[in-house]
Amino acid sequence: MPMPVRLKKLIGTFLLVALVSIYALLATIIAVAHLGQSSGWVHLLYFLFTGVLWVLPAMWIIWWMEKPPRQKNG
Secondary structure, eight states: OOOOHHHHHHHHHHHHHHHHHHHHHHHHHHHHHHOTTOOHHHHHHHHHHHHHHTHHHHHHHHHHHHSOOOOOOO
């Protein structure tokens, strides 16, 4: 039985919120642990990179949410 669209969107919404929260926390922990004495340019590049990197798993979650349910054959 295919998953209803509303349920997929609800699950996807919670997954996106969890992804962004956990990802931001981890990116900040890594920055604090490893970039303390680095220059401003290193900080800028790190946060530009990590600020864009979360989009990849978020795109997959959104693609999954928007995918139409499978049709039953027969």
